[in-house]
Amino acid sequence: MKSYGEFCALSRALDVVGDRWTILVVRELLIAPSRYTDLHKALPGIATNLLAQRLRTLEEAGVITSEEQPAPVSAQVYMLTDWGRGLHTVLVDLARWGVPLLAPGIGDDHSQGRWLVFAIMALFPERADYPSLTVRIIADGDELLLTAGAGGVQTTLTSPGGPADITIEGRSDDVFRTLSGELTDKPTAPVSGDDAALQRFSQLISLAYTHDLDVAALGPRTLTASASPGHTPAPVPRQPPRTTQRRG
Amino acid sequence: MKSYGEFCALSRALDVVGDRWTILVVRELLIAPSRYTDLHKALPGIATNLLAQRLRTLEEAGVITSEEQPAPVSAQVYMLTDWGRGLHTVLVDLARWGVPLLAPGIGDDHSQGRWLVFAIMALFPERADYPSLTVRIIADGDELLLTAGAGGVQTTLTSPGGPADITIEGRSDDVFRTLSGELTDKPTAPVSGDDAALQRFSQLISLAYTHDLDVAALGPRTLTASASPGHTPAPVPRQPPRTTQRRG
DNA sequence: CTGCATCCGCTTCGATACTG
DNA sequence: CAGTATCGAAGCGGATGCAG
Numbered sequence: 001m002k003s004y005g006e007f008c009a010l011s012r013a014l015d016v017v018g019d020r021w022t023i024l025v026v027r028e029l030l031i032a033p034s035r036y037t038d039l040h041k042a043l044p045g046i047a048t049n050l051l052a053q054r055l056r057t058l059e060e061a062g063v064i065t066s067e068e069q070p071a072p073v074s075a076q077v078y079m080l081t082d083w084g085r086g087l088h089t090v091l092v093d094l095a096r097w098g099v100p101l102l103a104p105g106i107g108d109d110h111s112q113g114r115w116l117v118f119a120i121m122a123l124f125p126e127r128a129d130y131p132s133l134t135v136r137i138i139a140d141g142d143e144l145l146l147t148a149g150a151g152g153v154q155t156t157l158t159s160p161g162g163p164a165d166i167t168i169e170g171r172s173d174d175v176f177r178t179l180s181g182e183l184t185d186k187p188t189a190p191v192s193g194d195d196a197a198l199q200r201f202s203q204l205i206s207l208a209y210t211h212d213l214d215v216a217a218l219g220p221r222t223l224t225a226s227a228s229p230g231h232t233p234a235p236v237p238r239q240p241p242r243t244t245q246r247r248g
Numbered sequence: 249m250k251s252y253g254e255f256c257a258l259s260r261a262l263d264v265v266g267d268r269w270t271i272l273v274v275r276e277l278l279i280a281p282s283r284y285t286d287l288h289k290a291l292p293g294i295a296t297n298l299l300a301q302r303l304r305t306l307e308e309a310g311v312i313t314s315e316e317q318p319a320p321v322s323a324q325v326y327m328l329t330d331w332g333r334g335l336h337t338v339l340v341d342l343a344r345w346g347v348p349l350l351a352p353g354i355g356d357d358h359s360q361g362r363w364l365v366f367a368i369m370a371l372f373p374e375r376a377d378y379p380s381l382t383v384r385i386i387a388d389g390d391e392l393l394l395t396a397g398a399g400g401v402q403t404t405l406t407s408p409g410g411p412a413d414i415t416i417e418g419r420s421d422d423v424f425r426t427l428s429g430e431l432t433d434k435p436t437a438p439v440s441g442d443d444a445a446l447q448r449f450s451q452l453i454s455l456a457y458t459h460d461l462d463v464a465a466l467g468p469r470t471l472t473a474s475a476s477p478g479h480t481p482a483p484v485p486r487q488p489p490r491t492t493q494r495r496g
Numbered sequence: 497c498t499g500c501a502t503c504c505g506c507t508t509c510g511a512t513a514c515t516g
Numbered sequence: 517c518a519g520t521a522t523c524g525a526a527g528c529g530g531a532t533g534c535a536g
Binding site for chain 4: 249250268269293294295296297298
């Protein structure tokens with residue numbers, strides 16, 4: 001990408017990670033260190049030359065590293081540097097901002113269970129007292145382990161079959177709706193576990209970030225808001241207006 | 249931008265704000281509501297048709313609004329919606345991640361004093377007990393007022409000439425170096441104020457976020473880090489390797 | 497003067513094919 | 517498996533024009 005050529009921390013950050021696909025490459029490496037082919041499979045639609053160029057640029061910039069895996073696997077593995085791992089907060093915040101965009105559901109989009117880790121991190125902010133609970137999530141070809149507790153909620157991509165208090169299995173959008181507390185009459189994704197665990201689970205999802213509390217956290221508003229008389233601050237829309245077309 | 253076509257909060261957010269220039273438009277509107285011409289001046293290098301298209305897309309997506317300013321000014325003013333203002337956190341976090349990229353200084357880049365507000369927000373995280381102090385910053389054609397106190401640090405673009413405890417005037421990079429605590433032998437930007445204020449100022453900049461504490465905040469690392477034997481976690485580099493060229 | 501639209505050379509992207 | 521090479525299509529950057 002052509003540099004913006006600005007002395008600004010934000011635009012210089014965008015010079016590094018502002019290209020198309022770049023943030024998504026970082027997302028995959030935040031979920032797990034990956035080989036080239038893993039990344040290619042995890043990023044449906046990326047051209048192979050683009051992936052190669054992004055990886056090269058990110059490595060030159062010091063965001064990622066590649067390691068030749070020696071004996072048994074014999075493959076090159078890409079992973080984030082410490083600096084690159086600092087993007088974790090940024091991606092989670094951006095995902096949190098984008099959570100309302102999940103409301104329309106999957107539609108024709110691609111879906112991989114692993115992508116839920118960001119939605120989940122967005123849903124359950126860092127420090128809060130969550131009930132102690134492990135949840136196994138099986139969705140769209142991936143298996144995740146959510147670990148809630150006093151320290152917060154962590155979610156990792158895991159190998160299948162481990163033990164957990166609760167198991168949820170279903171399509172990503174159903175799982176997400178369940179986790180975000182949209183337990184209407186019928187739970188959209190089947191949840192299994194014993195009664196005590198189910199109760200703690202119910203407690204957990206009642207703590208999900210609802211996006212209606214966010215109005216207080218507003219940025220600087222230099223011009224007076226009284227430009228329009230009788231202005232009443234509107235609540236954050238759960239679902240922003242969708243006039244643009246998706247999947248062009 | 250073509251949609252990524254993924255059921256993922258992050259990539260759907262990028263579908264909205266992932267285009268080139270888009271985040272920078274949001275940056276300007278976070279600093280202050282602006283007219284078309286203001287934005288065009290504040291974004292050196294953007295093509296006029298691109299700015300128009302970005303504004304249209306952002307408005308359709310519900311990120312910004314435009315208001316016809318009626319009587320005296322007779323101009324259209326663009327501003328963020330509440331949802332759009334929710335990007336504040338994201339941009340500050342990204343700016344914080346990009347702060348090390350400011351180390352090389354301005355060079356041939358454009359510079360506007362207003363852009364310092366993000367560097368400053370990145371430097372002084374939200375809740376901490378800062379000394380009570382106001383600082384007037386005059387840099388690269390803009391004037392800012394920094395207000396520190398128990399509630400945190402806020403910085404706003406202001407009209408020239410107001411009162412403050414401290415005044416800093418200089419090029420953006422010198423001002424930034426001063427604020428980030430790089431007070432070597434000679435302060436790079438002239439700082440004026442009475443002794444008591446100067447002492448509180450010295451206190452303030454000693455609290456600036458140094459990027460060396462950030463190593464603890466790491467993302468999920470699914471593969472064992474012991475893949476490379478004798479791995480010692482490297483500290484976050486103050487200045488990431490710069491092999492890529494700027495200002496293509 | 498503000499707020500764009502149009503045109504054009506150039507770069508980047510997307511898709512497929514091909515190679516060590 | 518891990519990329520490079522190629523080529524049409526789309527997007528960007530810069531200049532210019534023009535209506536309210």
